[in-house]
Amino acid sequence: MIIATPTTADGQSAAAWGKAHWIGVADVQPGTDGPQVTAWQIHEVAWDESHDAGTHGSHHARIVRFLKEQGIQAVVVDHMGDGMQRVMNTMGIPLLPATPGDAQASVLAAVRATTA
Structure with missing residues (x-):
């Protein structure tokens, strides 16, 4: 399962989605001890900078494009x-x-909570 989450540049959980500067993308697969992150990449999306540039619709379209691409x-x-x-x-x-x-760890905890 491919999961996105807002992060800081150093991989910590960040607060907001639509104004995130960085988004972590995890590939989570089942493992012998539960779900495991098998791939991880942090993308600089700069939605915090683009949030107020244009309409909410255009901002949402940027986010949707990222979600689909990933x-x-x-x-x-x-x-x-x-x-x-x-x-x-x-x-x-x-x-x-x-x-x-x-x-x-946040991604893994969320996956575990939904499968428990």
């Missing part, structure tokens, strides 16, 4: 605006709860 199947996040939540719902992308600290 093949995102779920998002781990602690905050997302109502409009973006509707977009995620329309796309069929589940929102999973984030936890503070290491972003990869």
